[in-house]
Amino acid sequence: MPGDFSSGARLEIRITPDDVGKRVSVRQLTEITDGHPTFTDTVGVLVSWDAEVVSVTRRTGETVRIPRAVLVAGKVVPPAPVRRGPGVPAVTAEELERIASRAWPAAETSALGGWTLRASGGFTRRANSVLVGGDPGMPVDRALAEVARWYGDRGLIPYLQVPDSSPLGAALDGRAWIREGDTLVRTAPLAPLTSLPDTGVTLSRTPGPDWLAAYRRTGERADAALAVVSGGPAVWFATTPGGIGRAVVDGPWALFGAVEVAPSRRRRGLATAVMGALARQVYDEGATAGYLQVEADNAVARAFYDRLGFLDHHGYHYRRPAA
Known part of the structure; x- marks a missing residue:
């Protein structure tokens, strides 16, 4: 993504594992031709960082895995500006999803930390899925087990409604949770x-x-x-x-x-x-x-x-x- 790092700027990695969950801009080396390096920039949410790979989820929902060996620069950047017309209040994705949940109310709800479990006899995924927001108040694997139990008790498939910018997406990739129903608000x-x-x-x-x-x-x-x-x-x-x-x-x-x-x-x-x-x-x-x-x-x-x-x-x- 051009413009995040100027060509004459000193390349520095100014992000750490402590920045997981923040929006970042990172640059990786893609090739060297006749002594001239070529770079690719990625902007999105830093969803994981380990000894070998850094993972960044773009606004589109795509997760880019970047080998640490080719990571040459990185920095935390401000949240992406929300496009809105005149008269549209400023609101975060999580806030608007809470409003939307009230407008399509589930017959039954239960709180799991910052998550809301919703069930309505199987009518629409939205009314029969977990509205993911914030921390479930327990480790991810335990939270997923609780979700599976709650929906299983009601004879329903356990669905999660996950914002594309949520770090949870990358965690679910590693746990074989299938992605479907991509939706734009x-x-x-x-x-x-x-x-x-x-x-x-x-x-x-x-x-x-x-x-x-x-x-x-x-x-x-x-x-x-x-x-x-x-x-x-x-x-x-x-x-x-x-x-x-x-x-x-x-x-x-x-x-x-x-x-x-x-x-x-x-x-x-x-x-x-x-x-x-x-x-x-x-x-x-x-x-x-x-x-x-x-x-x-x-x-x-x-x-x-x-x-x-x-x-x-x-x-x-x-x-x-x-x-």
């Missing part, structure tokens, strides 16, 4: 969204039969799904022929989700109308910023939210045991 100021058209959209405080019929994720867990989608500080449901959506107000923040359009009704502006109707309602209730979760590989959804002004705030992914 995106934010946007609400005021511009209130000018979107909303023709034909009906809003209600509860999900009516048409809304529930259009929501395709309940499966055989209809009761659990209804409890989760209906929960939250101040919930609104949007319904239009062929499209639905949901928003939850929590102070200055509004979560948008469950925006779905029937395949036969796509490219008619229904998703935009749903977002517009919800945005006006939550703005009237005092929210100033919107946020949402979108799977990282969903290019169509990401492009749609790009057009509405949403920017990436942070990423997270899920982990589950390999066996």
Whole structure:
């Protein structure tokens, strides 16, 4: 990553194992050609340091393993600036995930130090996973065993929801916990969204039969799904022929989700109308910023939210045991 070390600067390794968990910029020697060295820079969270290898997790979630023998420089750098539009409050990834958890409330929760274990009869990974934040208050292996026991008692797969910047990711790599469900959390100021058209959209405080019929994720867990989608500080449901959506107000923040359009009704502006109707309602209730979760590989959804002004705030992914 150019710019972290100037070409004429003295190369020094100014990081130590005590800096694990901090954001760093490191430089490694990649090759020497005709007496001229070539370097590569990596910026991210220092997740481990041993006698042979230094591991740094980038913002994308990729973990780079750098042999100590080729590490030529390193320093602690400030946290990455969060991209946000006007009217979007400054908030950390952990703080926004706590807000999001209230807007998609699990039927049952239990604290494990700074972690929150959540269960909702298997309806969605988010409502049936551990919200990882801070220290579990015990060694990692013991915490993972406790997680496995808690979810096993409920007949559920033990999932962890892990921020991409968390040092826990590298620890799980070494413990055969499979990574899946890479997700981006995106934010946007609400005021511009209130000018979107909303023709034909009906809003209600509860999900009516048409809304529930259009929501395709309940499966055989209809009761659990209804409890989760209906929960939250101040919930609104949007319904239009062929499209639905949901928003939850929590102070200055509004979560948008469950925006779905029937395949036969796509490219008619229904998703935009749903977002517009919800945005006006939550703005009237005092929210100033919107946020949402979108799977990282969903290019169509990401492009749609790009057009509405949403920017990436942070990423997270899920982990589950390999066996």
